[in-house]
């Protein structure tokens with residue numbers, strides 16, 4: 114390969130590298146998007162926790178009320194039974210004792226009734242909280258869905274750009290010697306999307322390690338492709 118051939122090859126590699134670096138960066142950006150959506154969805158799920166808690170409380174109140182209602186029915190049944198026995202008693206003392214028992218049972222019943230009333234008030238309060246939480250969540254859901262849509266459309270934009278870049282890079286490939294191109298692609302895939310880098314201030318533009326003067330001289334000779342001794346990227350010097 115003549116000096117001008119190699120110069121030409123390197124200039125084509127620089128051209129294709131510009132596209133490939135954009136492709137690499139955009140692909141990395143795209144690869145982050147599913148996680149971004151997951152983060153949004155997790156944050157939204159977390160906002161539902163309060164509602165879940167309130168609904169649990171509401172069910173617990175209903176369950177406790179059912180128990181109290183059963184208790185009240187049993188209490189009423191007991192009072193009925195005692196009242197029925199009242200007039201079959203023989204002594205005045207027995208009569209008074211049973212009357213006291215009935216009064217005590219009625220007092221217990223009032224306490225249970227009071228508890229049931231309170232539980233209705235509590236249920237109303239929770240219901241109001243659930244309603245307002247639902248309204249809040251509807252708003253949150255709207256925001257979440259919009260954010261998700263934005264991320265999805267940015268993925269689509271990236272895809273469109275990638276198709277364009279791929280088309281542009283394909284046009285350069287026939288201009289590059291197949292062996293050199295193979296080497297370039299090998300480095301590209303193992304070196305974060307950068308296969309050919311300029312020497313700047315006597316350092317490699319990829320790994321920033323010093324490039325020895327004799328290597329710089331070799332690059333200037335254009336007799337063959339020179340790579341960085343540290344990161345193996347192809348080196349060139351800006352004209």
Ligand SMILES: [Zn+2]
Pocket residue numbers: 317318319320321322341342343344345346
């Ligand atoms: Zn290097």
